[in-house]
Amino acid sequence: MSKEATLELEGKSYTLPTVTGTENEKAVDISSLRANSGYITLDEAYGNTGSCVSKITFIDGDKGILRYRGIPIEELADKSNFVETAYLIIYGNLPTRAQLKTFSDLLTENSFLPENMKFHFEGFPSTAHPMAILSAMINAASCFDEKVMRWQWGKVKEFEAIAAKLISQTRTIAAYSYRKSHGLPLIYPKKAYKFTENFLHMMFSMPYEDYEIKPEIAKALDLIFLLHADHEQNCSTSTVRMVASSQANLFASCSAGVCALWGPLHGGANQAVLEMLDEIHKTGDDGSKFIAAAKDKNSGKKLMGFGHRVYKNYDPRAKIIKKSCDEVLTKLHISDPLLDIAKHLEEAALKDSYFVERKLYPNVDFYSGIIMRAIGIPVEMFPVMFAIGRMPGWIANYKEIMDEPKSRICRPRQIYNGAALNHYVPIEGRK
Numbered sequence: 372m373s374k375e376a377t378l379e380l381e382g383k384s385y386t387l388p389t390v391t392g393t394e395n396e397k398a399v400d401i402s403s404l405r406a407n408s409g410y411i412t413l414d415e416a417y418g419n420t421g422s423c424v425s426k427i428t429f430i431d432g433d434k435g436i437l438r439y440r441g442i443p444i445e446e447l448a449d450k451s452n453f454v455e456t457a458y459l460i461i462y463g464n465l466p467t468r469a470q471l472k473t474f475s476d477l478l479t480e481n482s483f484l485p486e487n488m489k490f491h492f493e494g495f496p497s498t499a500h501p502m503a504i505l506s507a508m509i510n511a512a513s514c515f516d517e518k519v520m521r522w523q524w525g526k527v528k529e530f531e532a533i534a535a536k537l538i539s540q541t542r543t544i545a546a547y548s549y550r551k552s553h554g555l556p557l558i559y560p561k562k563a564y565k566f567t568e569n570f571l572h573m574m575f576s577m578p579y580e581d582y583e584i585k586p587e588i589a590k591a592l593d594l595i596f597l598l599h600a601d602h603e604q605n606c607s608t609s610t611v612r613m614v615a616s617s618q619a620n621l622f623a624s625c626s627a628g629v630c631a632l633w634g635p636l637h638g639g640a641n642q643a644v645l646e647m648l649d650e651i652h653k654t655g656d657d658g659s660k661f662i663a664a665a666k667d668k669n670s671g672k673k674l675m676g677f678g679h680r681v682y683k684n685y686d687p688r689a690k691i692i693k694k695s696c697d698e699v700l701t702k703l704h705i706s707d708p709l710l711d712i713a714k715h716l717e718e719a720a721l722k723d724s725y726f727v728e729r730k731l732y733p734n735v736d737f738y739s740g741i742i743m744r745a746i747g748i749p750v751e752m753f754p755v756m757f758a759i760g761r762m763p764g765w766i767a768n769y770k771e772i773m774d775e776p777k778s779r780i781c782r783p784r785q786i787y788n789g790a791a792l793n794h795y796v797p798i799e800g801r802k
């Protein structure tokens with residue numbers, strides 16, 4: 372069978388090559404179409420457009436499959452941890468003991484922020500959203516390091532330290548943004564703690580008393596980071612790739628990713644889910660009224676934490692998080708009415724023809740907020756947790772562009788449908 376596609380346009384025939392991925396995903400390569408025919412392809416919101424070829428993450432949205440570098444998310448969730456998975460995602464293989472030690476040491480060495488950077492936190496109002504602080508401070512952090520500012524595109528050895536610094540400092544900035552907004556003194560990371568333990572320490576310790584790190588809490592948060600670590604070409608990752616394609620530095624590219632992640636349709640959905648559950652709880656609704664509103668296009672409401680551009684099946688991350696949610700709440704002896712509402716909503720939606728016909732299932736954000744709330748993380752910090760977790764994925768995508776000798780600046784086209792040729796009219800002649 373021919374592996375080429377044929378396109379008929381205005382009586383002419385064009386042959387277009389096809390590309391097949393490892394898992395038999397198929398694409399028509401249209402990169403030569405405009406030069407040969409004058410036509411571009413139009414696909415607003417990129418629902419059917421592949422923007423790159425990538426080796427990092429595989430998703431089969433119909434079957435509910437997610438794999439990082441070929442390894443199923445279920446195996447990683449069960450056997451790995453965030454730092455090891457971060458290495459896997461960025462470098463393409465599970466680390467040896469020595470590689471893991473080097474990577475962990477780099478994370479530890481790079482976890483501090485420069486002392487004079489702390490003054491920048493003072494400039495934000497106490498009401499500032501931590502995602503605004505995170506994005507601004509990641510970008511600012513690059514100014515405090517000559518290595519980041521002067522790093523040359525493609526210098527791999529230096530890149531390793533810069534990448535570790537970004538993962539580690541993102542966690543420190545995230546904790547500081549929380550401390551700042553709560554009027555609390557900043558707490559330094561401790562060498563003895565692992566990645567996620569250190570985050571909990573920087574968030575919740577007091578100068579006079581260290582926060583007691585419960586292993587079940589550290590494990591649950593580490594799992595949340597791991598499950599968010601990459602998700603192929605979503606809004607924020609594509610943003611990072613777009614910025615990276617101009618050869619902007621890693622910190623600048625990933626700070627753009629934070630901004631893209633912030634919105635309620637993407638990484639801000641975990642915050643929106645909790646706010647939705649809270650609203651349902653406060654109004655005494657069992658979820659039925661909200662579901663009816665979510666189905667009504669004029670209500671302005673959606674069932675947050677439901678639906679996905681790619682998954683037309685249960686999001687595999689949601690399954691893992693739901694189980695973890697039950698375990699954490701049981702171990703901490705917490706009974707949260709919002710969990711009951713969430714379960715009721717899920718049950719009702721999965722039986723409702725509106726959601727069934729549209730293949731809308733719970734996504735990763737549906738239950739993650741309930742775990743984070745149990746840990747004591749305030750709701751506005753939820754998207755920040757997503758950003759900490761997603762950093763390895765953004766870095767891996769950045770590296771993939773950097774390592775590709777033929778990579779070009781991303782520059783989509785458009786179809787212009789504004790005014791035809793028009794002319795300047797002096798102000799006195801304007802109506």
Ligand code: CMC
Nearest residue numbers: 636637638640665673674675676677678679680729734735
């Ligand atoms: N509640 C009610 N209706 C919905 C929802 C929802 N959560 N999601 C989609 N729909 C409807 C949508 O209105 C459309 O209806 P119709 O066919 O009648 O016009 C239909 O379902 C198909 O929607 P779609 O084209 O599949 O949606 P999309 O791909 O443009 O958007 C989405 C995907 C995730 C933005 C959307 O499902 C949504 O807004 N969900 C709620 C926000 C959310 O949970 N976001 C987190 C996504 S997972 C984390 C991440 O990776 O970012």
